[in-house]
Amino acid sequence: MFETMADLWQALPPTFQDTLWLLALLAPTFIVGGMVCKGYRPFGLIGALLWRYRWTNLVFILLIAVSVGIGVGLIAQERGLRKGSARAAEKFDLIVAAPGSEITMLFASVYLRPSDVPLLDATRFQNVASNPRVDMAAPIAFGDSYAGAPVVGTTAEFISHLAGNLVEGRLFQTSTEAVAGAAVSLPLGSQFSPDHGVGDGAEHGAHDGHVNTIVGRMPPTGSPWDKAILVPVEGVWEVHGLPNGHPPHASDRLGPPFDPEFFPGTPAVLVRAQELWSNYALRSEFTRDDMMAFFPGAVLAQLHSVMGDIRQVMSVMAVLTQVLVTAGVLTGLIVLTRLFSRRLALLRALGAPRRFVFSVVWGYAATLIATGSLAGLMVGWVAVGQISRIVSQRTDILVNAQLGWAELHLVAGFVSLTVVLALLPAFLAMSRNVLADLRA
Template sequence: MNPLGPLYRAIEWMPIAAQDAVVLLVLLLPALVVGGLVIFGYRPFSLVRAMLWRFRWTNLLFIGLIAVSVGIGVGLIAQERGLRQGTARAADPFDLIVAAPGSEITMLFAAVYLQPSDVPLLSGDTYQSIATAENVSLAAPIAFGDSYNAYPIVGSTPQFVTHMSPALVEGAMFRGHADAVIGSGVDLTIGATFTPAHGVGDAVEHDAHAQFKYTVVGRMQPTGSPWDRSIVVPVEAVWEVHGLANGHAPERADQLGPPFDPDYFPGTPAVLVSAEQLYANYALRAQFQTAETMAFFPGAVLASLHGLMGDVRQVMSVMAVITQVLVTTGVLVGLVILMRLFARRLALLRALGAPSRFVFSVVWSYAATLIFIGAVAGVGVGFLAAAIISRVVTAQTDILVNATLSWPEFHLVAGFISLTVLLALVPAFIALSRPVITDLRS
């Protein structure tokens, strides 16, 4: 349960940005109230500046520790959101997937994120029933199994390429079985030829299809998905390369794309389906949720995964705050030790007649300043961490992740500031309990 839920419900009439700003303010309120009460009527900041300057390197170390712990915490949480958005964007073009019964997640990873695994195939008759079902505008079979220079080669139809990339960035759609359209991130040029390797990853056999060459004829628009690093070729070619029938009767062997002949259809692990109307996808899903087929919305499976990640996110948020508080507690313990170095100055203030609350405000303001600067620097570190981790995740998964800090992270930092400036009251109390005469003579 989100502890801020009741607050959000109370202000749901406000614009979203205003709600977030109000929540930020509410989270900062304890710090502001404590600060106001502690400092009210005094001007401790010249002394705080002096204390900050006197032990500037130690203070910088404390600020750095806080900044790194805050930055990594919020950076990771932002990353989780960026990953969710990236995976959702990558799945966006895939309305409905029909496959043989099995794991929806396995099939989602195979079809959407191009992480193929061994799955049962759908027969030609099944494909035919899908392709000819009412309201189906696209029924694209896919065929995996080959690669070139670590780029997966995916067999499908010209209609599927148009669905993924309504316009090509350069070149044209494949017209022959040996033509290929490449994703935006594939390092090949139009007109380049290549021989597919059998398999993907470490298990590739480079010479298995040595007799076959594809020619690059077009390049798709960027999609922000693993398809940007894919090479899409006619599904007929993939079947032919593997010595199978090419989906069409011999007299129509040169045809590309549907209709396919069930008698010559070697099988497909999944059919990517799009309906003419959005609502029709639901009817199609119901229609193909049978003993022989499994139909699912990638978005819905992803939502379930994200739901699980939502729990993880909450755990991550709590862990991030706990980590930050632990680091800050360490810093505050350091401050208590550092206060011994300041003890003579604080004793001087008390000997001169400064009110206890003033001495308290000097120590608290000093600690709160370190925490505040550390937290603000942590936001900067968080932006940097999110950008760096995004690059790494994008490079590793081919899913475009553009993580950046947003209101939830700012709220986390605000909560962190409030919690830790309350903890900063402890060294201030400890400083007051020190003996004046002993410290003056130290």
């Protein structure tokens, strides 16, 4: 029986499963509401109470809205950052480099946070490039910059793989031409001399005399490569006074094949095979004492598993915050019911049943909680958009966080839990001494 139910559940489309979960989480609210209000029509009186104490009610609603908004916003943001960073790494199938830290190389070659790393020499590059299973072996030579934008040496094939067709201009055809990322402010035809190094430690004027011209622009990729300037790897070697990968009689040539005798080395190589299984075979082959090969996606997944732990902590914090707010709201509701206890006592004196008073107070509390939670979703939606924009600016990774089913489920659970607990102030209001309240 249980297995049949489980199989049936697994067979449902994910959206349908999420919708059912949402309804299940909201069910206590509707069941309690139906039972409390059964036989009465307390809505007119609830509306009057809401209007009579509108400013106090507004404060309660805002309190709930901010609490819910922060909770759902944090969780959605973490998911957005995780997806954004993974999407930025998708084009990097397999990275081969000299032995060292995979994480350092991941940040350097995929997210363009350069570090001092050993170079992969000509023999090892030749091992990689000449492997029959390798479709593309593109050197990625980082370390220079211009006006804060990383200048990366690579091949035209890599640019086509990374970004597809250019939105402006053409690919480089000489070692002094360059292709700009989508977010680089230099227009086509601009000329620049790269600085040696990146950031505050960059040596300005170190490569004066070597002028590059922007001849093309990539479409947006949602990755730090949008702020990079891509030049032929031959150009990077030349400005550093090294052989340019080709023999003297073919020194104008760009791209592979490179001559091992004139290959100075590269920090990293992007390797691509047509089939996924070939990439696994290649990783196995290139993982040696003198080389390392790794899937950026796999390294990222390890980092994400750490982030997953952080997400759990954040989720617990979000729930705790909401529990604290719930406790505050319930305490406030008890105080509020004392505020209008004389009116409720008058209602009772006029002949209203105790359960009617109970339904009025509970309905009033449930309205505040539901309105505050809905407003919280709005707050979360706005906050997520703003925070995504700031994170994207700071990291150069396109973060497109959105509220999803997880947040809706969290809010639905919060609403149901709180409206059930709101039975307490309603019970206390119903149990008050009518005569004492009338005399108060």
